Amino acid sequence: MLPIQIDTNSPLLLYMQVGNQLIEQIAKGHIQDDEMLPSIRNMAQDIGINIHTVSKSYRELEKKGIIKMENRLKATVIARSNRRLDETQLHHLELSIKNMIMEAYVMGYSKKQIKQYITKVLDQVQ
Amino acid sequence: MLPIQIDTNSPLLLYMQVGNQLIEQIAKGHIQDDEMLPSIRNMAQDIGINIHTVSKSYRELEKKGIIKMENRLKATVIARSNRRLDETQLHHLELSIKNMIMEAYVMGYSKKQIKQYITKVLDQVQ
DNA sequence: ATGACTGTAGCATATCATTTAATAAAATAA
DNA sequence: TTATTTTATTAAATGATATGCTACAGTCAT
Structure with a gap:
């Protein structure tokens, strides 16, 4: 590590x-x-x-x-x-992601920019 | 509202x-x-x-x-x-999104599931 | 000036993050 | 086995923050 x-x-x-x-x-x-x-x-x-x-x-x-x-x-x-997988944990996680995405959009990111950023992040995982 | x-x-x-x-x-x-x-x-x-x-x-x-x-x-x-747009705020936001995505992946979501969920969330915004 | 509205500031309490110090179990060396 | 080191855990202290109740100060219409 x-x-x-x-x-x-x-x-x-x-x-x-x-x-x-x-x-x-x-x-x-x-x-x-x-x-x-x-x-x-x-x-x-x-x-x-x-x-x-x-x-x-x-x-x-x-x-x-x-x-x-x-x-x-x-x-x-x-x-x-x-x-x-803990159902409660997953639910909170989904809620957190939703909040972050909404916030990004409201702060000025376009939908396209958000999707591109997510793709960029996911490209880093194995 | x-x-x-x-x-x-x-x-x-x-x-x-x-x-x-x-x-x-x-x-x-x-x-x-x-x-x-x-x-x-x-x-x-x-x-x-x-x-x-x-x-x-x-x-x-x-x-x-x-x-x-x-x-x-x-x-x-x-x-x-x-x-x-406040640069510092945007940076923290990107970091938060990255953390959530990594966590979702580590907790068992597939990349495809994550992208689908993001799309579903973005379909709700105007 | 009065009354109804606004946001803000002060103080009290509870919760939580972080640290310090002490305890107990396990692993390792003798 | 005994002793020493390394481990996680527990208890208590401190500091920061969230939340609530109360009071204050500015604004505006009447």
Whole structure:
């Protein structure tokens, strides 16, 4: 996996920045199925943030069914084929996407621009 | 404009629920260019939430360049052609969209499903 | 001037993000 | 086995923010 970069100027919460970047790396294949993530301690030290913050990032990813953390073992990425889909999570995700798209349109993006941007993003995933 | 619906079970903050619905209504044309929004007080009373919360919703929309609030007059929707685009806001928005798309993919949506969903959402805007 | 309307500011409370410090379980080395 | 290190978790403290209640100050019509 690639190193996690924290942007202190970002309005995004720290644990979400970490979570987002982990998800992006999984989507792009920089973190692979069944790969073992760094320990909470190590990652916290590398990034320069608190253990709890990283812990929360991991727990959120676990809630989403992306990684599993069992009996104090390091977190591992669940293989794509084995991910259990949580209906509630999916619903919230769809709502979030809808809101973002609506906002982009209202802020001046054309429908075409939005579709092009989505395509560009999807071209980056494996 | 249509009435704003608050979902007390949603994990979304109240002021974001209000803001999201306003944006959605603007995108769909239920709120039109140059239309005057209800006063903070009225909307707060109608919805049953505090004026501060509605005030924050309006201020966030103003930051995004969607509405303007001048010298204690009611907030008005800026015409689409007159919206000034804030580079920082646009950058954060693109980042948010990217994160949502990556998350959808990692959680099991196929690229095709994601594109179909985006198309479905965009078909709802005017 | 009065009354009805507007947005804003101050204070209180609850929730949550983040950090610090302490605890307990597991893994590893001796 | 014992000791040391490494791990995640728990508890408590701090700070920031969301939300609510109340009061204030400006605007406008009458």
